[in-house]
Amino acid sequence: MSKKEVATFAAGCFWGVEHIFRKHFKDIEARVGYIGGTSENPTYRQVCSKTTGHAEACKIEFDPTKVSYATLVEFFYKTHDPTTLNKQGNDTGNQYRSAIFYYSPEQKEIAEQVTKQVQEKLDSSKPGSLYSGSKIVTEIVEASEWYDAEDYHQDFNDTFTVTSPNLNFAEKAWTAWFNSFENEVVATALIAFIMHEVVYFGRCVPFWIADLIPFFRKYKIQANKSNTVAEHWQCLKSVLFAHFCVELPLIFSFHPVATMFGLEITTVPFPQWQKMTYQVALFFLFEDTFHYWFHRLLHYGPFYKYIHKQHHEYSAPFGLTAEYAHPIEVIILGAGTIGGPLLWVSITHDLHLITVFIWISLRLFQTIDAHSGYDFPWSLRHFIPFWAGAEHHDYHHMAFVNCFSTSFRWWDYLMGTDLKYRAYREKKEAELKNSGKAKVKAN
Structure with a gap:
């Protein structure tokens, strides 16, 4: 039985990142949390204040014999806009930055190689096509201490209306809207x-x-x-x-x-x-x-x-x-x-x-x-x-x-x-x- 490895990505709101990775890769385990900042044991509200330095991120455990790290990085770039700084869609702030947090020199090398390939595709794409000519701003940094997000954030997009006892009716209705x-x-x-x-x-x-x-x-x-x-x-x-x-x-x-x-x-x-x-x-x-x-x-x-x-x-x-x-x-x-x-x-x-x-x-x-x-x-x-x-x-x-x-x-x-x-x-x-x-x- 092969040993599982860990990959961590930040690509905007972690609810969506976790959801799309779970949906696309059936054999992974994913959790959302905070990484890359200076505050210890941050709360969601503290991270949203943009003062902790942490990014909303998704931590993935995967079997490298079933899915490679390079494949995960390639998919990561397909899930969001890596050319916008501290912004994904309507979400703005450093907690929504695009980032790859590596756990080994090998992961760093793969992340840099895939990033280079994606950038070359952007540079050679036809004018007017999506992200054409734009420069990737994704950070590739060594993983620091990881902090799990609150329980109600885990698998949020699929389960919040049923398994989020910490949310009241108004909060569930708000998110559903x-x-x-x-x-x-x-x-x-x-x-x-x-x-x-x-x-x-x-x-x-x-x-x-x-x-x-x-x-x-x-x-x-x-x-x-x-x-x-x-x-x-x-x-x-x-x-x-x-x-x-x-x-x-x-x-x-x-x-x-x-x-x-x-x-x-x-x-x-x-x-x-x-x-x-x-x-x-x-x-x-x-x-x-x-x-x-x-x-x-x-x-x-x-x-x-x-x-x-x-x-x-x-x-x-x-x-x-x-x-x-x-x-x-x-x-x-x-x-x-x-x-x-x-x-x-x-x-x-x-x-x-x-x-x-x-x-x-x-x-x-x-x-x-x-x-x-x-x-x-x-x-x-x-x-x-x-x-x-x-x-x-x-x-x-x-x-x-x-x-x-x-x-x-x-x-x-x-x-x-x-x-x-x-x-x-x-x-x-x-x-x-x-x-x-x-x-x-x-x-």
């Missing part, structure tokens, strides 16, 4: 757009229902004003235009930009809830600051006349008007929503797409609530003193001045752009108090 698409950009854009539409219109539904029930009229901030069916229809058409013609193209451009900065897309399991919570909190702070200053700018002269005025066509807003705006305004203020995550991931390289989705969902909840025209007893401003809420933003639509913030009140307070609003509140509270006294006297 992305595995069902050949193009990750399309998969990301579609799920992002569907999420946006479901959350946006779904959040509007409770307020539409409240409009139909007289009991809730007492919570309407501008109870003396009502919007017609024609106004709702006009708003809906404009919002749908913005969603499909402005936001959808931007959503498609998100994946290439975000992955360039290091955003994790398909990684599972998801980050811990504690991490997602503080990241979302930071995004709220960033967006509120961004929105305050750019919103104020949009109230300046020509910016208001030609851009922001459209959003103020409804002095008594309702939920759907949250994204009723000029396309330029949609882009400018939308930059505050997505700018926080992009800035964060560009600095830390530690952010997952699911966290971005949670943030955007909460941001949509916030902005639709702020435009709802309702101030319920259970509205957040009654529990969080510095929360803006509908009562704060409704004044902005009614008076066209003051209250430029989105989520919080502190920028308006610090900059004195809530003085008229506070005076208005004091007046309304005094009127309400006097009205109560009058009723007591009448009784």
